[in-house]
Amino acid sequence: MDLSLIIMQLLSGIALGAVLVITALGLTIVFGMLGVVNFAHGALFMIGAYAGLYLASLTGSFWWGLLLAPILIGAFGMLIEFVLIRRLYGRSIDDPLLLTFGLSYILVEGVRIVFGSDGIPFPTPPQLIGVLDLGIGFFPRYRLFVIVLVAVVLLALWLTLEKTRVGLIVRAGARDPTIMQVLGVDIGRVWLAIFGLGVGLAALGGVLAGPMRSVNPEMGSLVLAEAFVVTVIGGLGSIVGAVVAGLMVGVSISMVALFAPEMATIVMFALMAVVLLIRPQGLFGVRGRTA
Amino acid sequence: MPKSGSTPKITRRTTLAGLSASAALPAMPRLGRAADETIRIGFPTPLTGPFAAEARDQVKCAELAVKLVNDKGGVAGRKVELLVRDDKLNAGEAATRTLELIEKDKVHAVVGALSSAVQLAVNEVTRARGVIYVSISQSDTINEAKDFSKYTFHEALNPHMTTAAVARQTLKKGMKVAHLVADYAYGHEMLRGFKRAQTVIGADSVGEILHPFGAADYSTFMPRLMSMRPDVLCISNFGRDQANAIKQAVDFGVKQQMKIVVPVILHNQRLAVGPDVFEGVVGGANYYWGLETQSKSAAAFNAAFKAANGGAIPTDYGAYGYSGVGSLLAAMQAAGGTETDKVVDALEKLQYDLTKGPQHYRKCDHQSVQSVLVLESKKKSAMVNENDLFAILANDAGTDDMLRSCSELGHAT
Incomplete structure (x- = not known):
């Protein structure tokens, strides 16, 4: 087993992890700041892929789909928050969980009715078709693009949360909403924006995944499970945790695939079990958090 | 408890019993005329789940096979009815639905299933109850001696x-x-x-x-x-x-x-x-519509499917639905009815050509010998x-x- 193969394997693990990071991030932000376990996250990922595909075919360009689908589906997420989730704040954590669970069925069934239950092709943008010669092997251009784009999105998100006034309000709102209201901040609007951001990230993940797999109504269910595993490993509500855990899971899957391919799916659950045994709150989680 | 000699009271329970008895009456004479009864074929297939597209094509084609036979007056003068059930690509669900088809709907035979595990579950039930099962799943474990029974037929290709x-x-x-x-x-x-x-x-x-x-x-x-x-x-x-x-x-x-x-x-x-x-x-x-330039059967099957489905073409898995049900009905026609042993015998002797050329069920394991x-x-x-x-x-x-x-x-x- 030579070194170049291991490096190639590492790279495909990072590309795999990048999509995991984006989807888990949306899930963990919404949980950390709103205390809502969003079971419709996978369905919204799938809706994002369909929206991206639809917008791309409408405008004739993948790039418009990539830009507009997360915004549009993010706005749809805000609508969901405003009409449905908002009524359940302050109640038991199970209520929004059940609501979003039901919502995911409605969304999947809706897509089946509109687009049919068969898979639909999502073409790779022409600029990114083919492989790049890295000297040690060939790697798909599109996957390299995904790694770069996810890194840019993460940087932008970090700068917004840490360096701007909006970010300050969001962070403060997550810690103590009551004080924020006393200080004259309309916390309802903050929550609306946060939920929209979470859903927008799910949609972005869907559009990015589209050209790598076939687009179908069930594509979100597996993603939801993966996103939950990543969130649990990283620590519920932790942004850094989601990033580290996402990459860790991607690389683990990839490395295990090299030595014991039939174990590739199990490894992420094994990783979760080990983390839960040693550090029940997750790698970057806060102990005893109930949100 | 009414004592002996007391006038019988009409209770709610006796009324209900009486009503249901009289409701059953008109059904009684039918038993005596079993020969005229509709022939019912059970059809479990995964209408929901990742194989839904293939399953839907199977159903369309199975319905077509039934329709064509009914248009010609049915099998031995009896109409044929297809009872489609969703097995959800789940072995347990498939076993339950199949049992229901046999016990409640009194089907005369079962055709269907797509996945290998589900097919085994259906076969378990039909085998135990002595009901004919024509599998259209592309896995042939049921042909091996340990799962085989004389009621088990495999219409699909095998690995x-x-x-x-x-x-x-x-x-x-x-x-x-x-x-x-x-x-x-x-x-x-x-x-x-x-x-x-x-x-x-x-x-x-x-x-x-x-x-x-x-x-x-x-x-x-x-x-x-x-x-x-x-x-x-x-x-x-x-x-x-x-x-x-x-x-x-x-x-x-x-x-x-x-x-x-x-x-x-x-x-x-x-x-x-x-x-x-x-x-x-x-x-x-097993099938591709473009075969119509080489095969008259394919051309006829395509034309019939197009006429029934607004000009759409039949797919590979659809063709299994058609030939699975079609071969069974042809055997019932030859056997002159639904008597299981006679139909098994007729299936073993059957030479059929429904979608792509001559096919027959091999005697020892009931695998359909067909073109690839x-x-x-x-x-x-x-x-x-x-x-x-x-x-x-x-x-x-x-x-x-x-x-x-x-x-x-x-x-x-």
């Missing part, structure tokens, strides 16, 4: 037939072959078939990778597959796994280095990822219209020596 035909078209002596295989019964059966064919041809395996069933990402297997430097990559998986695996292999530039071969090339999955991805991929099939197609996916510029998906590389006529021998499957010869 051995398809892999042998595909290997003959794609492998040559001295070629290096790598395998990417779904880690469950279907994948294992296909791998076994390919390796057997390789031994005959003299091609060498350079490695095999088992992937988890239903995986969405195959990128992590690609660097290693490419480092094996094979001439041919055999991808043995089904449904969306096939679409995803081929798409990601193509993304990694696999096609520039090697040829991609699949045991069964799926019509709906080719539609799901488009012509560019599938271009040049070779695989086996080998198809190559066309490139976009070569497609005459949107239905023009594949070129037919070979159409191997069905013979008994395509199958594993009766004794190998554990049957007395």
Whole structure:
């Protein structure tokens, strides 16, 4: 087993992890700041892929789909928050969980009715078709693009949360909403924006995944499970945790695939079990958090 | 409790009993005229889940087979009815639905199922109750002696037939072959078939990778597959796994280095990822509509399907629904009714030609001996219209020596 193969394997693990990071991030932000376990996250990922595909075919360009689908589906997420989730704040954590669970069925069934239950092709943008010669092997251009784009999105998100006034309000709102209201901040609007951001990230993940797999109504269910595993490993509500855990899971899957391919799916659950045994709150989680 | 001698009171319970008894009365004479009774065929298939597209095609074609028979006056003067049930691609669900079909709906025979595990569950139930079951799943474990019964028939192709035909078209002596295989019964059966064919041809395996069933990402297997430097990559998986695996292999530039071969090339999955991805991929099939230029049966089947479905064309798995139900009804016609032993006997003797040429059920294991197609996916510029998906590389006529021998499957010869 030579070194170049291991490096190639590492790279495909990072590309795999990048999509995991984006989807888990949306899930963990919404949980950390709103205390809502969003079971419709996978369905919204799938809706994002369909929206991206639809917008791309409408405008004739993948790039418009990539830009507009997360915004549009993010706005749809805000609508969901405003009409449905908002009524359940302050109640038991199970209520929004059940609501979003039901919502995911409605969304999947809706897509089946509109687009049919068969898979639909999502073409790779022409600029990114083919492989790049890295000297040690060939790697798909599109996957390299995904790694770069996810890194840019993460940087932008970090700068917004840490360096701007909006970010300050969001962070403060997550810690103590009551004080924020006393200080004259309309916390309802903050929550609306946060939920929209979470859903927008799910949609972005869907559009990015589209050209790598076939687009179908069930594509979100597996993603939801993966996103939950990543969130649990990283620590519920932790942004850094989601990033580290996402990459860790991607690389683990990839490395295990090299030595014991039939174990590739199990490894992420094994990783979760080990983390839960040693550090029940997750790698970057806060102990005893109930949100 | 009414005492003896007291006037009988009309209670709610006696009223109900009386009502239900009188409701049953008109049904009584029917028992005496069983010969005129409608023939009911149970049809469990995974209408929901990842094989839904294939299942829907199966139902459409099964309905067509029933309609054509009814239009001609039915079987031995009796009308035929198809009872479709959703097995949800779940063995437990399939067993429950099948039991219900037999006990409650009193079906005369069962046709259907798509996945190997579900087919086994259906077979367990039908075998125990002595009801005929015609399987249209592309896995043939039920033909092996341990699961077989005289009521069990297998209309679909099996892994051995398809892999042998595909290997003959794609492998040559001295070629290096790598395998990417779904880690469950279907994948294992296909791998076994390919390796057997390789031994005959003299091609060498350079490695095999088992992937988890239903995986969405195959990128992590690609660097290693490419480092094996094979001439041919055999991808043995089904449904969306096939679409995803081929798409990601193509993304990694696999096609520039090697040829991609699949045991069964799926019509709906080719539609799901488009012509560019599938271009040049070779695989086996039971049916392709383009066969109509070579076969009168195919032309007639296409025409009947188009007329019933607004001009749409039938797919590979659809054709199974048609020939599965069609062959059973033909046997019932020959047997003059639904008496199980007579129909089994008629099925064993039946020579049928419904979609693509002559077929018959082999006596020892009830596997349908039939032709195998080998198809190559066309490139976009070569497609005459949107239905023009594949070129037919070979159409191997069905013979008994395509199958594993009766004794190998554990049957007395």
